[in-house]
Amino acid sequence: MPRIARERDRVLRRSARATGLTGSVMSLAYLAVPGGLDAPVILLSATLILLMIGCQYVLGQSGALRWVLCIVLLGNAVILVIGLTTRVDVGLTAVEEALIGTLAAAAISCVAPVLVVGPQRQLVLFGSFGVTVAGVALVTITAGGSVLPLALTVCGWTALSLGGWWIAQSVPRVLQRVAAIGRAHQAERHASELEAQRRQGARLLHDTVLATLTLLAHSGVGVSPAALRQQSGDDARLLRQLRLGALPTPSRSGVYTLEPANTSMLGSTLESVKQRFGRMGLEVDWHGSGQVLLPSDVLDSFLLALGECLENVRRHSGVTRADVTISDDDTTVRAMVTDAGRGFDLSAVGTERLGFAESVVARLRDVGGNARLFSSPGSGTTVVLEVPK
Numbered sequence: 100m101p102r103i104a105r106e107r108d109r110v111l112r113r114s115a116r117a118t119g120l121t122g123s124v125m126s127l128a129y130l131a132v133p134g135g136l137d138a139p140v141i142l143l144s145a146t147l148i149l150l151m152i153g154c155q156y157v158l159g160q161s162g163a164l165r166w167v168l169c170i171v172l173l174g175n176a177v178i179l180v181i182g183l184t185t186r187v188d189v190g191l192t193a194v195e196e197a198l199i200g201t202l203a204a205a206a207i208s209c210v211a212p213v214l215v216v217g218p219q220r221q222l223v224l225f226g227s228f229g230v231t232v233a234g235v236a237l238v239t240i241t242a243g244g245s246v247l248p249l250a251l252t253v254c255g256w257t258a259l260s261l262g263g264w265w266i267a268q269s270v271p272r273v274l275q276r277v278a279a280i281g282r283a284h285q286a287e288r289h290a291s292e293l294e295a296q297r298r299q300g301a302r303l304l305h306d307t308v309l310a311t312l313t314l315l316a317h318s319g320v321g322v323s324p325a326a327l328r329q330q331s332g333d334d335a336r337l338l339r340q341l342r343l344g345a346l347p348t349p350s351r352s353g354v355y356t357l358e359p360a361n362t363s364m365l366g367s368t369l370e371s372v373k374q375r376f377g378r379m380g381l382e383v384d385w386h387g388s389g390q391v392l393l394p395s396d397v398l399d400s401f402l403l404a405l406g407e408c409l410e411n412v413r414r415h416s417g418v419t420r421a422d423v424t425i426s427d428d429d430t431t432v433r434a435m436v437t438d439a440g441r442g443f444d445l446s447a448v449g450t451e452r453l454g455f456a457e458s459v460v461a462r463l464r465d466v467g468g469n470a471r472l473f474s475s476p477g478s479g480t481t482v483v484l485e486v487p488k
Contacts, residue, residue, distance in 0.1 A: 181198060
């Protein structure tokens, strides 16, 4: 059975059980009214109603037709016991009419929701309705009662049948819409993952191969041949790994490997960054303590963003020295990269320049961090990097 049909039937069974148990409990309450019925009638009716309660409970779990027939037969038996034991000259009392109406309109008609699905069950529905109406009519005519029980019977069966039909039509629509929302979410998630991979690939290309090609385009000015050869070799190994289908994982600033980085002290990796840029002609002065333990993904993003900031200093500032100040508090680690170079006008930077936006700002935001840039022509540049601990 399809999942939608199973969910529909489950809702219908539970609705039938809730309605039936409510009607049966109300019927037991009418039996407890002092002076309403004779003791033998109360005992027999209570026994039959308790049996009907058991059938209603099981109906809410299985929905089998045999429990439907048991409920209809037991309920009509109670109605006949009450009506046929009433004296004709006295007629039905208000308690008896209310009891018969409750049994027929709720306790017995509770089977309607589980009978609205399928031609076979609909035939059982019409048959059960006809038997119940005939039983109530027989009792009210024989005992000289009013039309109230019969009216309640017709209204109860009609309401529960229409309610069951509405549920049977609504549940599939709701589940189909939920499934459609789920498919849309999957598609959006897939698109987001593809976009994240694209951006990661762009950052990877920007931080490695494009940086090396820029050096080569400027004939390696300010960089020793040995440093240029080492950086080119790292890029060649990375491209070879990518061509074989591997997924690179950054291990430290400017360097990518295929093994995930381990959680490490920040200070144990800052020296490698300093040495790398020292070989490329940029002296880096460190200030503050680096003894901060960061998760590997946060550490990777922090150091890669820091390396990109130092690379921008080396390329664009016109100076050969930069200062990096490391500080932290209970929740955040900060790095302030400062140079006394030529600076630039922030408003003059075009939106097509994505190096800082992607390799620094977006990279830090991916791990919950942030970056702020301060600069003006002739006054140097300061970048503040922040990541959570």
